[in-house]
Amino acid sequence: MGARPIEGRMTAASEDGVVVFLIGMRVNSFAAVRSWWPVARAMGPMLAELARERDSGLLGYKALLGGPREAYLVQYWESKEKLLAYAAAPDGSHRPTWAAFNRRLREGKGKVGFWHETYVVPAGSHESIYVNMPEFGLGRATGVVPVARRGDRAAERLRVN
Template sequence: MGARAIEGRVTAASEDGVVVFLIGMRINSFAAVRSWWPVARAMGPMLAELARDEDSGLLGCKSLLGGVREVYLVQYWESKEKLLAYAAAPEGNHRPAWAAFNRRVREGKGRVGLWHETYVVLAGSHETIYMNMPAFGLAKATGVVPVGRRGDRAADRLRTS
């Protein structure tokens, strides 16, 4: 059935800064399974590794489909330093997966694509609202509070210093 909806209006508990990391894969040739299947499978072990490490900095993530050819993740991180540390860690799953992907890109002649975008959002520079939804997005990653606790209007919740 899925997560239970929270009645009414709520917002994410976090008033701290957050890093939003978007990463995705595009299948350019469905017939080239040897090019895209290993890329698709690489994310699971990385997410499991991050979930086991409470100090990794990953607050939460959500996988999404972008039509037939695209799969992507929205990830919320404590800081850019923790995100970059994970990406560069020689003992983690990311470095070998990245090296394998680069080999596949050279051999695969464009049959699979990969992209990512990183946004550093300063404290007070993000605003959320969820109505009759289960905990979702940033609220699922950081906790849910009634809207009134952070301000009834979007402008109230967007307090920039």
């Protein structure tokens, strides 16, 4: 089924800055299951760990497919400091997972690809609109409010004169 749509025009409740982190993988050889399957499975435990740690900084995420070979996550973070702290935490699951992943990448000789992009978006530099949608994207991560509360036009929500 899925979430019920919220009738009308909504926007993300957050007016604060946000970090958008995109991370994904590409299966370059479906036959090389031993190369790509561990990569595909690695994200779940890290997301569970982040969900348990309320102060981790992860606001929300959405898993997406980019065709038959590609999978990726869109993640929303409170700050770049919290994202980087999680990545470097010596007692977290990211560092050992990352080390194992790098070994598999080298051993796999191109059977699986990996990428990530990080965008630091200051307050006043993002806007959103969701029409007859369930909470989605940044709105799901931070909650939604009626558009009129933040401005009827994108320029108003972006604080452009």
